[in-house]
Amino acid sequence: MKLFIYSITVSAVLILIGCQSEFPLNKDLTKQNYNFFNQDSVEISFPGINLGRITVIGFIYTHCPDICPMTTHNMFLTDQRLNKDGIENVNFVLLTFDPDRDYPSMLKKFAQIRDIEFDNWSLLWNTKQNTNPLLKRLDILAIPTDSSYTDNGELNYYVMHTDRISLIDQKGHLRKNYMGSTVNLDELYNDIKTLGKY
Amino acid sequence: MITLFAFLILFYSQGNILQVKNQWLRPGAKGMGTALYFEVENPTDKPDTLYKITSDISSMIQLHETYAKDELMGMREVGEFVIEPESSLELKPGGYHIMVMKLKRDIKKSDEIEFKLHFKNAGSIIIRAKVK
Numbered sequence: 001m002k003l004f005i006y007s008i009t010v011s012a013v014l015i016l017i018g019c020q021s022e023f024p025l026n027k028d029l030t031k032q033n034y035n036f037f038n039q040d041s042v043e044i045s046f047p048g049i050n051l052g053r054i055t056v057i058g059f060i061y062t063h064c065p066d067i068c069p070m071t072t073h074n075m076f077l078t079d080q081r082l083n084k085d086g087i088e089n090v091n092f093v094l095l096t097f098d099p100d101r102d103y104p105s106m107l108k109k110f111a112q113i114r115d116i117e118f119d120n121w122s123l124l125w126n127t128k129q130n131t132n133p134l135l136k137r138l139d140i141l142a143i144p145t146d147s148s149y150t151d152n153g154e155l156n157y158y159v160m161h162t163d164r165i166s167l168i169d170q171k172g173h174l175r176k177n178y179m180g181s182t183v184n185l186d187e188l189y190n191d192i193k194t195l196g197k198y
Numbered sequence: 199m200i201t202l203f204a205f206l207i208l209f210y211s212q213g214n215i216l217q218v219k220n221q222w223l224r225p226g227a228k229g230m231g232t233a234l235y236f237e238v239e240n241p242t243d244k245p246d247t248l249y250k251i252t253s254d255i256s257s258m259i260q261l262h263e264t265y266a267k268d269e270l271m272g273m274r275e276v277g278e279f280v281i282e283p284e285s286s287l288e289l290k291p292g293g294y295h296i297m298v299m300k301l302k303r304d305i306k307k308s309d310e311i312e313f314k315l316h317f318k319n320a321g322s323i324i325i326r327a328k329v330k
Contacts, residue, residue, distance in 0.1 A: 159272070
C-alpha cells in the first residue's frame with residue numbers, strides 16, 4: 001500500500017513538473033485592457049483583439065540595430081515556419097517601449113523593410129503613460145542610457161531593455177517567456193503547436 | 199623568371215595583409231538604423247586597429263558592442279577595435295557590431311552597400327556588404 005501511495009505521489013509530482021516546465025506561467029492579462037494604435041494608427045485593445053488566437057509578442061525599439069532586429073527576425077522565421085506547415089490562428093505583435101521616437105508610421109516602415117505582412121502582425125504604439133502599465137504587467141524593463149546629439153541637434157539615445165519574446169494563449173494568459181534575440185526556434189514553434197493542439 | 203617572382207610577391211603579400219570577409223548588414227528604413235557585421239583577419243605579426251568607418255549611406259557610423267547586465271541588454275559605443283597579431287575579430291549579432299544610424303535611404307534585402315574601413319596600419323579597406 002505504501003509503495004502504491006509512493007508511486008502515485010511520485011507520478012503526480014512528475015506530471016506537475018512536466019506541465020510546469022512546458023508552460024511555467026499562467027498570468028491572466030485580460031483583467032485590464034490596454035489600448036494601443038497599430039501600424040495604421042487604428043486604435044485596438046490588447047489583449048482583447050487577440051483573444052481566441054495564440055499571440056507571440058516581442059518588445060522592441062526601432063533605433064535598436066542589433067538585439068531588436070534579431071528578436072523580430074526570430075518571430076518572422078517562426079511565422080514563416082507556421083505558414084509553411086499550414087498552422088494559422090497565431091498573431092504576432094511587436095510593442096515599442098520607445099514611444100517618443102517610434103510612431104505608428106515608423107513601426108510600419110520597420111516592418112515593411114523586413115518583408116513583414118500585416119495579415120497576422122500588429123506593431124503597437126501608445127504614449128509612455130499608456131504603454132508602461134502593460135510593460136510592467138509583463139515585467140519588461142526599458143531604461144534610456146547613453147545619449148548624444150546629432151549634427152542636426154536631434155537627441156539620440158540607446159535603451160537598455162529586457163530581451164524578450166512572450167507566448168500568450170487563446171484566453172489571454174501569459175504562458176512562457178523566451179530570450180527574444182537568442183530564442184530556440186524549435187522550442188517556440190513546438191510550444192505554439194502544443195498550445196494550439198495542432 | 200620575372201613572372202614567377204611577381205607571382206611569389208603577390209602570393210606572399212596576399213597572405214600577409216589584413217583581410218575583411220563575410221560582411222553583411224540588416225535591412226533598414228530611411229532615417230532609422232541598422233547594424234553591419236564582418237570578420238577581420240590579421241595574419242601579420244603586428245596588431246592593427248579599426249578606428250573609423252565611413253559610407254555614403256550614413257554620416258553617423260559608430261563602433262558598438264552589445265552587452266548584458268543582469269537580465270537586460272544594452273549597447274554602447276566603443277572607441278576602436280584592436281585586432282591582435284595572427285588572430286581575427288568577428289563582429290556578429292549580439293556582440294561587436296557597426297551601428298549605422300540615420301540611414302539616408304531605405305536599404306533592402308539583396309542590396310549591396312559600400313563601406314570604407316579605416317585601420318591605423320593597413321590604411322583604408324573598401325568593402326561591399328550584402329543586405330540580408
